[in-house]
Amino acid sequence: MIKFICITLAAMFTLQAFGQKNNPVLIETKHTSLVLTIGDNKRVLQSYFGDRLPASSYSQLKGGREVLLTAGMENQFEPAIRMVHNDGNPSLELVYASHSVNRKDSNVTTTSITLQDPQYPVKVTLHYTTYYNEDVISSWTEINHNEKKAVVVSNYASSMLHFNADDYYLTQFHGDWAREVNMVEEKLTNGIKVVESKLGSRTNFYQTQTFFVSLNKPSTETEGQLIAGTLAWTGNFKYTFEVDQRNGLRVISGINPFASEYNLLPGETFTTPAFIYTYSGKGKGQASRNLHRWARNYGVLNGNGNRMTLLNNWEATHMNFDESKLVTLFDEAKKLGVDLFLLDDGWFGNKYPRNDDKAGLGDWQEDKKKLPNGIGYLVKQAEQRGVKFGIWLEPEMVNPKSELYEKHPDWILKLPNRPENYGRNQLVLDLTNPKVQDFVFNTVDELLVKSPGLAFIKWDCNRSMTNAYSPYLKDKQSHLYIEYTRSFYKVLDRIRAKYPTLPIMLCSGGGGRTDYGALKYFTEFWPSDNTDAFERVFIQWGYSYFFPANTLTAHITSMGKQSLKFRTDVAMMGKLGYDIRTNNFTPQELQFSNTAVQTYKGISPVIWFGEQYRLVSPYEGNRAVLMYVAEDKKRAVLFNYHLNSRRQDIFNRVMLQGLDANKKYRLKEINLFPDTKSTQPDNDKVFTGEYLMQVGLNLAPGRALPLTSNVYELTEE
Template sequence: MKRLLFLLTLIIYSVMEAQDGALISIETETSALVLKVGKNKKLYQTYFGTRLNNGSEYEFISKENTKKFVINDGNPLIDLRHSAYPTFGTNNLFEPAIRMTHNDGNPSLELEYQSYSTEKIDENTAETIIKLKDPQYPVFVTLHYKTFHKENIIESWSEIQHQEKKSVMLYNYASSALHLDADKYWLTQFYSDVVEEMRMEESQLTRGSKVIDSKLGVRTNMFAAPSFFLSLNSKSGENTGEVIAGSIAWSGNFKFTFDIDNNNELRIISGINEFASEYNLEPGTVFKTPSFIYTFSNQGKGQASRNLHDWARKHGLKDGEKPRLTLLNNWETTFFDFDQTKLSNMFEDAKTLGVDMFLLDDGWFGNKHPRSGSTSGLGDWQATKTKLPDGIGFLMQKAKETNVKFGIWIEPEMINEKSELYEKHPDWVLTLPNREKSLYRTQLVLDLCNPKVQDFVFKVVDDIMQTESGVAFFKWDCNRMMTSAYSNYLKNQQSHLFIEYTKGLYKVLDKIKSKYPNLPMMLCAGGGGRVDYGLLNYFTEFWASDNTDPFDRIFIQWGYSNFYPALAVCNHVTSMGNQSIKFRTDVAMMGKLGFDIHVGGLKEDELKYTQEAVANYKRLSPVIWKGDLYRLVSPYEDSRAVLMYVNENKTQSVLFSYTLHPLTDPNYGLVKLNGLDPAKRYQVKEINIMPKGKAVFEESGTVFSGDFLMKIGLKVSSSKGENSVVLEITEI
């Protein structure tokens, strides 16, 4: 009896003490992150999950957590498991968010809570700022949490500075430390390679550390994407389960560490990869980390994706709520073999297709070393006189006369040894002293740490924009990673290279965005090797992969759909693969549609189909670009893929069904639709049918209730391999 009374007293005391401590609630419409100050002045995370209606009850979420943070202050095996921004050098036994050495040689850091404030930026956005300080050294860390209420997104980043007499050395500098308590953890990661981007792989996390990172310098995600899903307790489905979706907004080396301790508690440390990047921080200088962007969903991965899409269109993507341009690219038709007459004729092809723009790809520049292949010309951004005697201004004028817009390809961060630029400025290249040059795709990387190189790269864009009326669109490519990286500009601070290169790139893009705020640009990197929300702040869209085979593209585009909205993902109809023009076009319509085909080589019925498909796409693009995405059948789980987009007021939807490679007659069953209004009535009509072709969807034109479509469903798939069905669903 005495023991029971003692335990009750202990619990009551814990709750009372918790109520007395500073409680910081960071909330969105449906989620909450709660931080608490212990009586040792340390800051802890006590909760992350579904938002409570009564905020005062966050104190009662877990009596065990309350005891950890209040009564047991000072026990490193208990307290510091949930440290909001864990340090290194004193009693932290786990992965740190920050590690430094002071100028007196002391390798330790402690951080005590100082104050916090919350500023309401607008009706939907607020920022909570928490100030921490070392009690013995003038080192200050400020934690930032920016919330987007309706989108249920949190952005976290940190700012580190000091007032010591000399510089300090930073070894770790995370953007965020997030703590989770569950029985089990399931990680969905996205691995990549050239022509195999954004492939999903799910596994259960076990004790110890799991690291996903990049050491490529330039291309963030050639091997691993900077985004993940983390499911709690059990595998999450599209519509069920608790899941966190996270992504880092950094365009250089990134790192996620998933660390499960002996008590089965998980911490996720996110930020810049500190590998080979120790940083000398001068007194008074602020080291700002990139944003870790994350969302919590208790309704599965589908809702987490829709949260990110909503946020991206409004806040994460350049011009995310503006229309996109459909286009015809010349690459697969001409490669490097073209002249201004051939290109001018292709403007008519773009008009025939009904697209908005013609995009001139690689091979238009260089004179002393003309760009006739991949080995020369990069760095010399003047039109090749033998190909374009009247310059790109002539092409701009011809496009205008044809009533199509004109876009152009550049790769301004890279250089060939066979170029006038390299002959003049070999010191502008990243290359090791006393070593052979490390070429990849016959290219070297320009040193964007150097302000002169930054000015040069900006001038590439500025000069083109100052020609005639300028171009309507840039495709910005980056075809290699850093190897043997050494900056002549940085001299004795080579460990700053990976960070300063990315900052230099952002400086260039800031200047471009400031001078040309409405200029659309496509982000490309040897395919989809460079996709993140750091760069998408400057780019309207990205090239998903150099693999345009529609079978493979279904998996690639499916992977990207988890984190990026449809209008950001560029999909082109090309000659790659042996599938029908219908299948290739229907797959490309899942995102931002473009073409890279020889229009004159199309058969009459293929051209007629394509023209009709482009007209359908333009009519329905607001639904695809701005609608809520529902992934209905995964190609990872079936021999088909089915997804649909639904507009905001649930009056219109577009459904795409792609049959892959079924081994036998699949006899596909009904697919339950999602996102519609059960009280509305919808006409379901198959579109994108080949001339003289027959509809696969036998009930085309029939009216159904939203209730029926979502509870019973429809047969939406062809049983034939590499076949597709597109349904337009409209409220009656």
Template sequence: MLTIGLLIGCASLNAQTVTIPIETESNVLLLQTDTENRLRTIYIGEPLEHKNEYSSVSDLFYFDEENVGIYNSTYTPSGTWNLVEPAIQIKHADGNASLELKYVSHKKEQIDSHTTLTSILLKDPLYPFQITLFYKVWKQENVIEQWTEILHSEKNSVLLEKFASANLYFNNKDFYLTTYPGQWAKEMQPIETKLSRGMKTVDSKLGARAMLLYSPNFMLAFDKPASENEGTVILGQLAWSGNFKLEFEVDLYKNLRFISGINPYSSAYLLPANEVFKTPSLIYAISNNGTGEASRNLHSWARKYRVLDGHGNRLTLLNNWEATYFDFDENKITALFKDAKNLGVDLFLLDDGWFGNKYPRDSDKAGLGDWQENVKKLPNGIAHLMKEAKKEGVKFGIWIEPEMVNPKSELYENHLDWVIRQPERPEVYYRNQLVLDMSNPEVQDFVFGIVDGLFTENPELAFIKWDCNAVIYNAYSEYLNRTGLPQSHLYIEYVKGLYNVLERIRTKYPKVPMMLCSGGGGRGDYELLKYFTEFWPSDDTDPIERIYMQWDYSYFFPSITIDNHVTDWGKQPIKFRID
């Protein structure tokens, strides 16, 4: 990778104006310091004909209001001059809750011939506290990835109470927002709203399976409703697999402030000195020619730069779930292999129900967490099934749900301290299960060991379906309690722990296809798709309903990432379902 860094600007005593263009092929995000050396967003739109005009753009607009402060701050602090919704809210080590951020410097790196990375350093003039804003740009695809890094060197830890990934400002006059609420088997249901004065919030507090009710994907159209082939539009996503929050606020000037990041709900984070807190990324494609172009650009970016094996092939698989559910044995499974190759099947996937002995997995009420082959159902183990599948010319894959546990399991009996639960309150179950504490390194080792053990014992295993069916109730970590860390770290450390495990898996097994599943479309984001080749968008396999659902997913994801099953849902002919 070629990386060339150039220091472009730095603060001076007389605070000379600094203008920072973040440029794609068709658009520019223009940032500029003011007379107080605060950084503002002064323009987002098509590039100006002459770049020397950039420095004077701010003369055309005025976005201050004496009752609230500065609307177009590039990263809005709290506790000083600002009274609008902040991007960052903290409490210093001495208890002071004020924050000021002044521009210090910025640099632009040429990562390769297609990609640049601009970083902007802002500091508090009174405290040793700083943030760095990052803008990674894929110029040809008109895609920008934004994130923020927070660092301090105060005497003790600083409490982060809000820590957005991005804080954007749009000075168009009409804004049409499409969001995608849903529920089980009814994911990605689009609602387009013309935004009016005030705040529109889309968020999740579910912990795991965070996309079950609301999606971190959004479509924002300017001046008129979104259309396929005309108009300015942004397709965006917060690439985070836990609680998220998107805030769209139309101000008194009828401009739009947009703040996105981890949901600060029950997530105040105590940051030690000299440790970097990195937010998740906001990823968005901008088009001046409608949603079709924006979507194609996002697809091109995803396949080239983000999705695992984005230009590879995907397997056609036969899954036993809707044929057998939990009611199967070795003979019933091997019978399904017959003629699979002639149907065009590349792989057979054994779904839920293959494990557990003391507590057999004969329903969703027991066995989850006990990852040994059930000797009654599979007396010759997974190896025998793989051998028989190979005879029929198909590969073999398997279903796991390694982040979860049934109370009726050996894992629960032996490692109750690994389970997210309030020790003095009644347990609350979702699909008769609880969530394991992924903030705990021992749990991370256990989850990695499940996958590693399957591959070690079955080297020809060709596919993993990774499920996640529960949300987090009674959020409490015995590990965080034991180590003296705040319970408010749990939601964040859970997701970071998951990413740690997936990084370890991909380091050792870089190429094996894996499907991301979450009781339907409860998970699907561009951070997890670094590690998964595809995701399962919904348990609704009705072919008519899937057309509409997958159309809405397709704005944000290339079709190679979206799985679908042909089942007996619906009354359409088999050819229609397959086509």
């Protein structure tokens, strides 16, 4: 088995054997080791990255490649960091100065390595936080200096990793509105492959900032060496994959430096976002489970807490509603048995009422014609029916047809001497301006103060930055993309300081924001405006590689031509919600939906907090099969989706995963439509875990009917 051992190029790097005076810096998790050493020239080298080795093996490792290649010296490849000193010198050398290890607790340890330039008062500190039990590493960089004037930093990576293998395979995820996270795998060849975003506020619109790199051959769910990585940053990102002339691979991850040269003042520290990654020698499935555990424990707000089922009004009413219609929907929410009613776009604006997407955005007062008694009245009406109330906001944006635009034209990102450029008839507020930050915070705060029963917020962001210029930043326009994201976090820090537990959904016209930089402030995210259940199988499948099920909001709507049961079964693989008028349901459909909500509440702990196993990929055939297994392996939930359009398709048996081979499990089909029975011949039978994993189940007895689905619960006997 080839490990991630990186042997240096003799002409470029100095080999250094381990010795008593040069003990390696060990960055370790339960199953992974990243080993750094110091060369004779005092540069820090990556000597090993892969499966954890016995302690006796480290002394045998030699050499490596520089952990943070700089620009302007002898490096001939893509740099991880580039700086121009205030005397005009465009070079940077970084040598070892010191390192420290801070153990937060038995699971979390941060190793910090300080590098310095021998000729200039510049320091760069590399931080590696390990999450031992989750097998996840988080890497970021701090840059500071004490030169007389500002220096210009034009590259500032969070991480640089080196690999040696025969071949490399990149799995990336791309898309557009309503067709997010399309999975593509390709072989990396000599040269540079870049995956990046330059969109600013809606950064994941075309490219999702997640990837796999597999070594030697494409990885499957259960086999192959790989890393899975993602950047915790809600702004422009860039991943560079460079295969050199000797077939070595460098992966550079961080903020996209496009149009973002940063003038770093003396004494100021530039901190990059964290690059979060995990190594797996057992395929993509293990990497996903590592990231899911990490996310629930460290990456997502209240990641191990409860989530609310909800009824949203957007697909049901759009902006055409009034107070009485909403109260009627509260009754529908009660009949469904969901926890929350969510009022979407269209509730605000008076001088410019929000009756379409052309007006009102930025004027966050209740529309007196639609809601004469205000939000507080709606909160109370919902509570009287045993339902909580939530609301939609898009506080970073403004319509030109709004009072906010008229009063504060200097609060808007737009180029001087150029026409305004609109997306969804709106512009982006200049969040770098502290007054705008106050406005956004106060928008949220005033709503919650006026209506203390408000229980949920959907935070939207429906356009990216174009023709962007900040009146506030003046001559520092190259700081705009970075400072906007930092300012976004500043506002969220203030909100979370006052409202630490309020559930907030992260939305961006679908999956425009899907990152762990934001998710530490949010409980969940909206994967896509495409709620067609057939399409959602692929979308939710793609996101599942990097995000746990309790973060993926999945709503049952009228989009698509599938049955209500199929749509419900698809939504159950994430965080269940409804966005549909139930007054059009038949009595059977309403009975089914009410029972489905109760069923979901019973199995959701397994889905949200269990380990996920993707068994049959929709990319490899006309079906998708996946399952969630409780940590104690006493329960599991199995989802089976037939995606075929022809009745003639016949599917093979499916071997389950993740069960205890020695336990016995009863298989029972659940979430059946009223007055129907399971067609599964093994329904309500008991099997050993070994049988289910070695022999498997026939999930399509006879012939698979098009666009049908099954949900099974396995319970230890």
